[in-house]
Amino acid sequence: MISLTSPVETRAHRWPAGLKLGALCLASTGLFMVRDIPILGAAAVAVLALYAAPGPAFLRAGLRSLRVVLPFVVVLLAWHAISGDMWMGLLITLRMVTLIALANLVTMTTGLEDMVDLVRRLTAPLRRLGLPTGVLEIAIPLVIRFTPVLVARAETLAEAWRARSRRRPGWRLILPLTLQALDDADHVGEALRARGGALGPQQQE
Template sequence: MLSLTLERQSWAHRIPVGWKLATLFALTFVTFPLDSIAPIVAGLALVLLGWTSLGRAGFQASLRALRPVLWFVVIILVYHIFVGRLHQGAVIVLKMLLLFGFANFVTMTSRLSDMMDLVIRLLSPLRRVGIPPERIALAFALVIRFTPVLGQRGARLAEAWRARSARRAGPRIIAPLAVSALDDADQVAEALRARGGLRE
């Protein structure tokens, strides 16, 4: 779901990544107890304004990043309609869109190296127990970097399946997607070893 860093610089790129992640944490903390739609919609409107400020490319990339979430939105809404709790379902869905939308805004406007540096600083006390924070930061960065890549690859596999069959791809693309992910992991591991790995 998370997009890659937006190449075009914007005002949000100049905000330190620590402040943006702290805002995301605070927004999550404030949003979860809410049971009213109005403040959540207001927050979602601010997120949409933030997307718009990134230009057309940034807005379109943000919309694409939310596509996987739409399946959960539909399932949650259908379930709550079935049990007669539409208001509760609408609140949950709007919270999801708000938090995922802002999280995507943060990743799009933050350099991966800055996020790694922040994680290393926050986890630096782990050195005292023999855990190098650089390894955790690298794992964190790889997850952010490869999540949208795997999403795009899954979409391409589904399109290739549809071009060859009238039936839905469904779980049939899971195996080739898993093999592709393992191949990427192997190539990344080889590249890290070729560069000396992670130094303590």
Template sequence: MIGVFHPGDSLVHRAPALLKLGLLAALVTAIALQHSVLVLGGACVLVAGIAALARVPFRLLWRQLVPLLWLLAIAVPVQLLLAGWELAVTVALRLLLAVVLAGVYSLTTPVTETLDAAQTLLRPFRRWIDADRVGLALALAIRAIPLLGEIVAEVLDARRARGAEGSIRAVAVPVIVRALRTADHLGEALVARGLDD
């Protein structure tokens, strides 16, 4: 669901995309560098406050967290076994907070504003960087995240419909194959539009 704008008139919706991008980068960096469970607990309160201020429906934020729960179901027990409960909780909180912040950003900011902000940031470097191509790459990356989520959901639905239970490999292989096919189709579409040079 990342990249799906939810219209609204909250303070977060009205804030400029450049400001939101800067705050997102600063908060995610601060969270990633934090090792204290207590401080990360405080960050949870802050992020919950930001989400409440944005007035986005909880169900939309939850739908962005669901794919992460699969990763946490694997990562947290491994961390518990190898490094102890404190590191396991720290890793889980860092990931959850980063995804919630990214979700709030994407739900309150249209993709076009994000692309305009990225191009504004890159303008001083236009001598070395083609801002339009970077904008296109960013737009494709933003679109790829929910698209991959849809592919995973379709594969899981197909397995459930057949009554199949299985390992992660039984889900991963069809997901990877479908993702590669989608990437091929996208590449062909870009070449057809003359974006291959």
């Protein structure tokens, strides 16, 4: 398993995780309040400039990780074009892409350990109330770590399909990708049970 954190060192890597997530929340709230396409377009360009600031390697890695958004962009624009409300389609698309790009930027510049420590601090009041927070503390890093793994598996399956057929794989990859994801989940579950379960030995006591 690998992390989504970029190996290209930037100044943002040294910023506290809480500060970056707080800024992300404020930016998300602001973008949802904006209903002006030129302003949203300017925000998207500003985010692109943030990706380009650390250098071309960081920019390429960021844009490559955002490719998964393209199918949703196509579907949204096509649907609103058919329904005759292209203005709303552009508004939603610009807002969605900008928000996802900002969240991805935070993930790329925040180490997994820092993210887990932040979640542990945020859930401390729940632990004082006697609520188990171990599941949440484990689920978040697992999602972050497995996302690039599943993307890489999908690309490998697509390449294997193209090597054997001229047709586009499309929906035919859903079943093998799902089976591989379930197999990985089974192995991870066994590893967690071997280490005391999702709560961990300390929280179980």
